[in-house]
Amino acid sequence: MPSYIELRARGESSIDIPAAEFAPTDVRRRSYVMGPVLALLLDKLRPGWQAALTADDQQSLDQMLAAVLRNQKSRARCAIKPAEVAAIERTARNDVAVLAAARASNRRQFDTLPGWRIVIVSDADALQLQGFDPQNVELLPPAVLHTRFLRLGNASGSLQLLQERGAALKALTEAAGRHPLFEGVKRITVAGAGKPEIIQDEQRVKLSTSGFTAEFQRAEVEIEGTQILVRLPPAQ
Secondary structure, three states: OHHHHHHHHOOOOOOOOOOOOOOOOOHHHHHHHHHHHHHHHHHHHOOOHHHHHHHOOOOOHHHHHHHHHHOOHHHHHHOOOHHHHHHHHHHHHHHHHHHHHHHHHHHHHHHOOOOEEEEEEOOOOOEEEEEEOHHHEEEEOOEEEEOOEEEEEEOOEEEEEEOOOOOOOEEEEEEOOOOOOOOOEEEEEEEEEOOOEEEEOOOEEEEEEOOEEEEEEOOEEEEEOOEEEEEOOOOO
């Protein structure tokens, strides 16, 4: 809706759809275009639809448009032909295959990044999402790859990854619940880090390196080669 409102505020009544369409994972950019497309069609086919949506905001634009089209006498002329359906299915299968190959490649690249690796595990008190960059994440089932910004925390402390000039950090998070991020994170692996500075006493552990900081209370730290494993305590 914000994109549609911006469009109408500029006095425009059309929007361009890229000839090459959108990448399979480019959901956000696709929604910024297709949302206004649906709204503009409703402007023509159901004037005043905005009031109906305000009265019942559980409706979606595609549902409202489908309801209008069911009552259109010209609906048959708009039907998708079998050959077009087959072409769409072929494109979808190819997109899925390309996506699966890309995800496998990105996971291999992450697993082989040079440098230090920091693993933080919180089995009993999941780390909660405090900030992330939705434009720079990629789903690598069952994990999520973060390549620019991430902030997590729980009762014992917090961590932050923020890409800096000269750093090549990436982080992989593993979900504590069904949602990849919003129900908490049980494990995060930071790869491509420079050698961290570690400050540790009986009360806290603090790690810092270019682009990454973490500080937690009562955590256990194990160092093996260039990997640092931090185990967080259960909530008190």
